[in-house]
Each structure stands twice: as structure tokens, then as C-alpha cells.
Amino acid sequence: MADTGNTEPEIEALLVDRYLESILLARERGFGLAGHDPSLDPELRAASDWLTAGLVRVHPSFRFEERLARRLADAAAAMRLPVAAGGETSSPPPVIARAAAGELDPARDMNDEADLFGHRARPLLIGGALTSAAVSLAGAAFVAWRLSRPVHPMVRAIRAAHERAGHQGGLA
Amino acid sequence: MARPVFRKVKAEEAGPNDRRHERRLVHLDRDRPLVEAALRDPAAFDALYRKYLAQVYSYAYYELGSHHDAEDAAERTFLLALGALDRFEERALPHDGDGASTFRVWLFRIARNVVANIRRGQRRHPVAPIEAAAGVADRTDVEDDVSARHEASAAWAAVARLPVERRRALVLRFVEEMSTAEIAGVLGRSEGAVRVLIHRGLRAVARDLGGRRW
Numbered sequence: 001m002a003d004t005g006n007t008e009p010e011i012e013a014l015l016v017d018r019y020l021e022s023i024l025l026a027r028e029r030g031f032g033l034a035g036h037d038p039s040l041d042p043e044l045r046a047a048s049d050w051l052t053a054g055l056v057r058v059h060p061s062f063r064f065e066e067r068l069a070r071r072l073a074d075a076a077a078a079m080r081l082p083v084a085a086g087g088e089t090s091s092p093p094p095v096i097a098r099a100a101a102g103e104l105d106p107a108r109d110m111n112d113e114a115d116l117f118g119h120r121a122r123p124l125l126i127g128g129a130l131t132s133a134a135v136s137l138a139g140a141a142f143v144a145w146r147l148s149r150p151v152h153p154m155v156r157a158i159r160a161a162h163e164r165a166g167h168q169g170g171l172a
Numbered sequence: 173m174a175r176p177v178f179r180k181v182k183a184e185e186a187g188p189n190d191r192r193h194e195r196r197l198v199h200l201d202r203d204r205p206l207v208e209a210a211l212r213d214p215a216a217f218d219a220l221y222r223k224y225l226a227q228v229y230s231y232a233y234y235e236l237g238s239h240h241d242a243e244d245a246a247e248r249t250f251l252l253a254l255g256a257l258d259r260f261e262e263r264a265l266p267h268d269g270d271g272a273s274t275f276r277v278w279l280f281r282i283a284r285n286v287v288a289n290i291r292r293g294q295r296r297h298p299v300a301p302i303e304a305a306a307g308v309a310d311r312t313d314v315e316d317d318v319s320a321r322h323e324a325s326a327a328w329a330a331v332a333r334l335p336v337e338r339r340r341a342l343v344l345r346f347v348e349e350m351s352t353a354e355i356a357g358v359l360g361r362s363e364g365a366v367r368v369l370i371h372r373g374l375r376a377v378a379r380d381l382g383g384r385r386w
Contacts, residue, residue, distance in 0.1 A: 013368050017367045017370070020370070043382070044375065044378055046381075047377045047378035050377075051327055051374075051377060053327075054327025055328065055346040056324055056347070057226060057347055057348075058226075058229065058242070060226065060229040060246065064243050064246075065222075068225070068243075068250065069221060069222075075255075076218075076254065077214075077215065097255065099251075099255030099256040104256075105256065105259065106255075106256050106282040106285060108281075108285070
């Protein structure tokens with residue numbers, strides 16, 4: 001046998017893959033489980049057969065299926081309406097609109113920690129901008145108020161006394 | 173299981189930098205007519221929805237362990253797919269392997285992301301795979317068969333104990349009956365990596381079952 005550079009686990013993984021393919025093919029053709037493959041570890045073969053029989057497909061309720069079908073039909077109609085007369089009054093759900101506008105790619109590669117809809121990043125960004133703007137506005141308002149407010153006569157007298165004392169001290 | 177459909181590609185269909193100047197065979201998505209119909213008229217998306225609802229729902233159910241969450245995931249997946257359908261690309265390159273460019277792979281990539289999103293939201297709530305397994309068993313065609321129900325519960329419990337990527341690979345392989353190339357497309361991994369995931373997952377399940385059956 002030619003040396004393909006595969007390690008033992010890789011070869012076993014290939015054998016498992018081939019066996020699973022044969023199981024799926026046999027099922028597709030209505031033959032039940034595939035024939036025995038003597039080159040495959042019996043424990044792996046038995047586990048494969050066991051999962052093939054035990055992991056069944058789950059079906060949603062008919063009520064859910066029809067409800068979602070109606071929702072998709074409504075969304076599809078809303079997607080068509082903007083090009084038709086009077087379509088301005090209807091719009092597809094926000095998530096569809098965002099996907100259609102290219103704002104999000106729902107099939108992109110992302111790890112389990114990433115947020116498909118960008119919910120985590122967006123509020124922080126908006127919140128930061130709002131906070132920053134609010135601080136800036138408050139600061140500007142405070143400075144304007146300080147500059148424009150009338151000065152009390154007592155404050156003017158105290159400032160004048162401080163200035164005089166400073167001049168005298170500087171001359172001495 | 174998805175099987176590739178082939179067609180011949182004429183030289184003029186290849187791009188200017190394409191070195192393939194001769195007629196060749198490429199994999200074609202079996203869903204192409206349905207996708208094209210849905211692109212012409214979004215109402216025709218219903219056919220794709222009916223075809224894949226049970227698969228997407230099933231995948232979400234095995235991932236999330238609750239019918240309510242699975243419904244939520246299925247709904248978001250199909251709404252997103254409808255909205256982004258015009259961005260679906262059938263990348264039929266030979267090295268993608270059989271079926272790697274199919275609409276089903278694209279749809280399951282969306283489902284995978286949606287499930288991850290829901291999982292993030294429910295991280296503080298414990299998942300109960302045993303209850304989920306009981307629910308799975310209740311929906312088999314042999315509802316009265318206690319033995320089959322027990323086997324289904326035990327199978328799901330064994331798979332639920334696996335690390336997340338191995339579990340996903342096994343669910344896509346055994347429940348959704350995807351080829352290795354398709355699973356690689358869904359998980360964003362190479363076919364070799366998927367084979368190793370499945371092999372290690374099966375090995376762990378075999379060990380788990382060792383005391384029970386052999």
C-alpha cells in the first residue's frame with residue numbers, strides 16, 4: 001500500500017467516513033443498515049449503527065409550520081410591494097430589511113461568542129456617542145451660564161480687595 | 173443525503189482569468205430551480221421553506237434542547253434567509269466537494285449562527301438534554317415502542333455529553349444526513365477536520381456505550 005502520509009487516526013477517520021456514507025446510501029435506497037466492513041473497528045461500527053437508529057429527526061408542529069409560512073408569505077409580499085403602486089405603506093420585518101439591505105450577512109463565519117445582529121456593539125456605540133454628546137452639551141451650557149450670569153456686588157468687592165492686596169504685596 | 177447534480181460548463185461561461193478552457197463538469201445545487209424562482213418572486217420561497225423546515229427545526233432542537241427555542245431559531249433562520257437570498261452564491265468549485273455549494277449548506281450556516289445567538293442569550297439558563305431526549309423520543313414513528321424511545325433518549329444523552337463541535341458534526345451527519353463536504357461548509361472547517369471531529373465523537377460515544385452494550 002502506498003504511503004499517503006496519513007496517520008492511523010486519520011486513516012480510521014476515513015474508514016468511518018466511508019462506512020457512514022455506505023449507511024446513508026443504504027438508507028436512501030431503503031436497504032436498512034449497510035453491510036459489515038471488516039476493516040472498521042467493531043466498536044465504532046456499533047456506535048455508528050446505534051446513532052443511526054437513535055438520532056431521529058424532530059418535526060415541528062403543523063400549527064407552527066403554517067404560522068411561520070404565513071409570516072414568510074407576508075414578508076415576501078412586503079418585499080414585493082415597494083415596487084408596486086401604494087407599496088410604501090408596508091415594509092418587511094426589520095430583520096429581513098437589514099438582511100436585504102446588506103447590513104448583516106447571516107451566513108458569515110462567526111464564532112459562538114459573536115452576535116449575529118450586532119446587538120452588543122450597537123448599544124455601546126450609540127450609548128457612548130450619546131454620553132459624549134451629553135457631557136459636551138452640559139459642559140458648554142455650564143461655561144455659557146458662568147460667563148453670562150450677573151456678578152453679585154459682594155463678589156466684585158472681594159475680587160477688588162484681592163487684587164489690591166496682590167498689587168501691594170508685589171510692590172513691597 | 174444531498175447528491176451532486178452535474179452539468180457541462182462551456183468555455184465562454186468561464187471568466188477571463190479562468191484556466192479552464194475546456195468543457196468540464198461542476199457540481200450543481202439541486203435547489204437551483206427553487207432558488208431562482210424565489211429570487212424572481214419572494215412568494216416562491218415557500219417551497220424552500222417547506223422542504224427544509226423539518227431539517228432546520230431538528231438541528232435547532234438538538235442544539236438548544238427546547239421546542240420553544242427551536243421554533244424561535246427556525247423562524248429567524250428562514251426570515252433571514254428570505255431577506256438575504258439574493259446574496260446566496262452557488263460556489264461550485266471542484267475542491268469544495270460534493271454538495272458544498274448548496275443552498276442547504278448556506279441555510280444551515282444561517283441556522284448555526286442563529287442558534288449561537290440564541291445560546292448566548294440563554295447562557296444563564298441550564299440546558300436540560302435529558303428532557304430534550306425524552307421529547308425527541310416522543311416524536312419518533314414508534315411512539316409506543318418503549319425500547320426505541322429509550323434508545324433514542326440514550327443516543328441523544330450520549331451525544332449531548334460531547335464537546336460542542338463534535339456534537340454538531342454528529343447531529344449534522346446522523347440527523348440531517350449531510351455529507352462530509354456539506355458539514356465542512358456549515359461548520360467552516362476542512363473536510364479532514366470534519367472527519368476527525370466525527371471520528372472522535374464516535375469514539376467517545378462508543379466508550380460511553382461500552383458498559384451498556386458490549
